[in-house]
Amino acid sequence: MPTQPSIGITEFIDRQPLSAFQVTIVVLCFLIVAIDGFDTAAIGFIAPAIRAEWQLTPAHLAPLFGAGLTGLMAGAFLFGPLADRFGRKNVLLFCVLFFGVASLACAFSGSLWGLVALRFLTGLGLGGAMPNTITLTSEYCPAKRRSFLVTTMFCGFTIGSALGGLASASLIEEHGWRAVLLLGGVLPLLLLPLLVWKLPESVRYLVLSGKHPEKVAAILERIAPRERVAPGSIVVADKRAPGSPVAHLFKPELVRGTLLLWLTFFMSLLVIYLLSSWLPTLLRATGISLKTAALVTMMFQVGGTLGAIVLGWLMDRANPHYVLAASYALAGVFITAIGSLTTAPWLAGVAVFAAGFCISGSQVGANALSAAYYPTDCRATGVSWANGVGRMGSVVGSVGGGTMLSMGLTMPALFLMVGIPAVMAGATMLRFGRHRAGQARRMAVAA
Template sequence: MPAIPPINVTAFIDRHRLSPFQVMTVVLCFLIVAIDGFDTAAIGFIAPAIRAEWQLTPAHLAPLFGAGLAGLMAGALIFGPLADRFGRKRVLIFSVVFFGFASLASAGSGDLWQLIALRFLTGLGLGGAMPNTITLTSEYCPEPRRSFLVTTMFCGFTIGSAIGGLASAWLVESFGWRSVLLTGGVMPLVLSLVLIWKLPESVRFLVIARKPVERIVALLQRVAPAEDLRGATFAVPERAPGSPVSHLFKPAFLRGTLLFWLTFFMSLLVIYLLSSWLPTLLRTTGLSLRTAAIVAAMFQVGGTLGAIVLGWLMDRFNPHYVLSASYALAGVCIATIGALATSPLLVSVAVFFAGFCVSGSQVGANALSANFYPTDCRATGVAWANAVGRLGSVVGSVGGATMLSLGWSMPALFAAIGVPALLAGMTMLTLGRFRARPARNPVPA
């Protein structure tokens, strides 16, 4: 009987149809990201109640928001490399449990600085969870549908944000602001029990970590129940020496790493600047508070739809060029907002397409970064790109106030905001052209 050649698990997953087991994995990651979105939106809704109870000024609240962003950045930097060393499932569950307990502790805060410290810890757990959901989803999805499934999974963030806003409004009125943090702590702890039971470890990680063959076969059998895997062996990619972080800067990946970092920085700068300041900017044109809030909400609606549509397009065309065109169009749409700001209907359309293009592209960039790096540094690559992007989110959140103080006209202001989106489009185009060149010394991923 001829020997059965070793199975390449990546090719195995790519050639089979999506199974219920893989759908379950995507749904579990969706729920993790949704809880992240709930927490992110909730802190903004409870801030007025915290301010009233503790008699704070708006300036006192700035560190509260900044602490969460700093925690997200630190969590991505720390937990990405750990996931490449110890596995996606283990780090994901730890991150979810960690931010659940941190959120519960936040509900008992006695003063502002205690709450700020606990919000940092909550962000630390959230920052570790989000990139690993992208990595795990990517590693279980077949290549022909990978971008669409990863971007659809990540829509859990905007859906969770919407639920967080609605739930917070009711909970604060009925039970006070601490009830929102309690809810945000209980949900991940309950979900962690389901994750321990149902969430699989990445089969690619198990192979590269040389885990028992029985574990790998059991997981692949759930991907393709009809396959006979008795006596199967698996092709083990060579694990490069050194830390996962050092792999990001090797010649084969250095240029891509820097281009992804620049893209994430510019993209999240625009997203957080518009998310934080768009209602305020629209109010200066004479729109009512209610109208400004509705128009601003179209940014999130557009982002959710954009993530799904762009993910579908990325699976059918060159994903770099899809994202490059989308980012460039985002710059145009953002600039258009300033010219249409006095017309609620037209500005709503412009804001919708700005969200569609820039937020949708950011989700697509997450999926693309997961596909760029090999298994032994994938979680680190995705996580560190997100961490650099968080620097952009801080610049965007703070930069809005600076731009307002300059006294620019609305068209000039939004034209300036659109420039980073155009730069993100240029970096994606550059990355696409770089990766299209035939490598002289190709490095197997």
């Protein structure tokens, strides 16, 4: 009896045109990330109303902001290894349920410290959901379109954050700040049944785990409806290695890339959160109106959304490491330029847009790149832990802005300092690209 020909999952997905099934996965992950962005940004929009109701000082609000960021960091570290062990879909569904319930609980909090604790728990779920959407989307996308599709999916985060601002503006005035948190809890719980029904488990994870060959065959036939796939014919290029997924990140062939990615994420998110948190205050200090400062700052998010799409498209057509390295370096130039343009708000807005295009767009691209770097058995852990280390940078950036303001620097000097980590991220990404090119050459010689 003839044996079934083997099918490599990677090669199978890469040679197929994009199917409606794969588009559905991208859309569902987009919706998760959009709600994630809504809930992550919500606290910033409702903070003034909380402060007024509970008669808090600005110092009292610091733990509230810090709790969410700490939760995001802890969630990234915790849920990545769990997803590599128990499946992307299972962990993702749990995280969506968890942050939905936690956000609902936040709406009924009666004290500052109770809200701080609940925001930490909300951040825990949010921090676990975000990297797993990146991993799941990446594992279903063909290589020639992967960067564009992953970065487009992740634009849901900035869109969700913007929608959070629009919703807060109307809800707070009519129903109070708790209504924003209620909406942030209801939305993921409404989405959850659709995710249970329509979102598949990662086919790469299923094959690597040796589970449900019939389900794997059915999934591949939905990707390629015209092909008939026998369950016994499926193999996967990656092999499951023994031990912890975290330990796999430090295997000899991965450790240098892991450290370079971590440094890139740390520097990138440091700059993004520093600018997001302090740019309105810095601009306001130059004498422009609060409304103008808010509009100029908004251009950072607009630029980031467009940058993610454009850079993702470029990454699929040129060396992605060099695309991101150049973009990060340009971000440093545009950030530095902001300090000399604060007297002309429209020019400052152009520079802020360009800075957001480069730095935020590059960060989304780096997420896609990290998913492509790691093998299946530690991919969720690799993406999650890179994000976790990046969240450390976000905490440093959020705190560092206040420290820099207290130093009495001129605006050009201050923005020059903010631009330096962006250039460092570019240099690190360039080194990462050269490291991977060297790896590819050594593998070619060995073959």
